[in-house]
Amino acid sequence: MGNPAQTDDPVAGGGSPPDDGDRTDGTRGRRQARQQRSFWKEFPFLIGIALLLALLIKTFLLQAFSIPSNSMQNTLQIGDRVLVDKLTPWFGSEPERGEVVVFRDPDNWLRDEPTAEPNALQKALSFVGLMPSADEKDLIKRVVGVAGDTVECVGTGPLKVNGKALDEPYVFAGNTPCSTEEQNGRGGQFKVTVPKGKIWVMGDHRQDSADSRYHQDSPGQGFVPVDDVVGRAVVIAWPLNRWDTLPVPDTFDQRGLSAAATVAPGALALTAAVPAVLWRRRRR
Template identity: 70%
Template sequence: MGDLAVGARSGHEGPEERPERPEESVPPAAEDDVTAGGDNGGDSGGDGGRDERDGDGTAPQPKKPRSFWKELPLLIGIALVLALLIKTFLVQAFSIPSDSMQNTLQQGDRVLVDKLTPWFGSEPERGEVVVFHDPDKWLAGEPTPNPNAIQKGLSWIGLMPSAEEKDLIKRVIGVAGDTIECKGTGPLKVNGKALNESSYVYPGNTPCTVDDLGGQFKKKVPEGKIWVMGDHRQNSLDSRYHQQDKYKGFVPVDNVVGRAIVVAWPPTRWSTLPVPDTFDQDLSAAAPGALGLAGAVPLVLWRRRRLTVANARVSGPGTAG
């Protein structure tokens, strides 16, 4: 019995057989980390998922991205805003409703109009094809389109050609200060200089028309106005045939929406709309002051020469005597 008691006591008290306590195996640093996490209640945001654990001790699953269908309305909204800004300040599409600009433009063509440059003070120039608001009932009696609500909405934001039935498209022939003249069948003259319009006037048409409705004219373009004509001269009710309206056939520059720069649709008709070469010649109207100065210079030089000769004749004998 004594041996058993001693053996039992010595086995319990012997340091070599003492079991290690579990808490002593944890490094102090680790204990501090666990304690800090427990004290913060899982609210510390800088330790990743270590402090935010589910009840079973597992890390939470990452958040799932939004579905495409939930983001689609936001994407559509951004696209509509961008389209509206582009249509308002940069480029707008217009549909050609008639044959007045053949063959440059065909009925049904879609053109893109530059609306940016007018914002910087640029004004229409000779030879450009421009879109402008009806100055004074030029389209009276013409059939007007009747787009549905969807077409109106898409047109308003610029995703479809404009449904505005009060816009026209013509070529600028004269700007402020120019004198435009048509006699007989042509040629059309700007400030006395003939235009070679064979590259854009409809084949078989004459540059000027012989009629009593406005085909024969001589007009000076006032400040802030332009004179426009269609390329299909015998099928265009342009400035020539509205000389009785309040603007006398001229179009206010403020009515100009912008310059048509490209035929965008249909693809088979894609092309740019440059200014024809005939407008590259010097068509500027000579100012009266410049003409007066040009005429005065030879007269002044002639008078000075006469005075010089006269003085030489007078001073010559005096010097000799």
């Protein structure tokens, strides 16, 4: 019998085996193709995780807001982007004197202000926190009075809190701390005591800020509910040449600024009665 016929068909076992280099290149190519397919399969999942994290950060940690007006000059300029701390209010922290805060419009303060309607993409990006808030019903001012404080403006100032004059270097150059002129038919002179659960706010550009002073005839009498405060602005994040922190000015740390604790008349009477009772018991 003759030898079996040779065949060039490699499947049949004949012919030369493939070169090891060709086999390695083929394996590497298949591996790369699988990695590319795996990446594109995972890409939507990665995007979803990123959006979820952005939404959680915006809801519970930080949110960007864009400055639309001159009312906080020169501390804040039109177009500045500030980052607002939304975490501390979740732990019961309330606004303090001197802080710059963002709050929801308490009594339709912005009814006469034109509002730009954001497009669908801007709404979506601002919803997840990838763009500054598209909600134009938010305001930003400085807290000058908290619950129990008596805040007062007479003439052109200075602004007083609990009888203590404030040194306000942040007030816009050329402005006076208090205003004698009217805005929208409302005067800038006042003496108020801040109720529990409320704050009194003013803009740093005192002659161009429709703040608590000019809403005293509204249902809330110019006070802003603490529950309406979104958070404290802590950093100017954009533009980069404007990057800065927003600390509480030193004037709000002066001695004696806090309102004295009020003692109820009943408690005073009880305190006065204790020595008399003890004296009678000793005589007996």
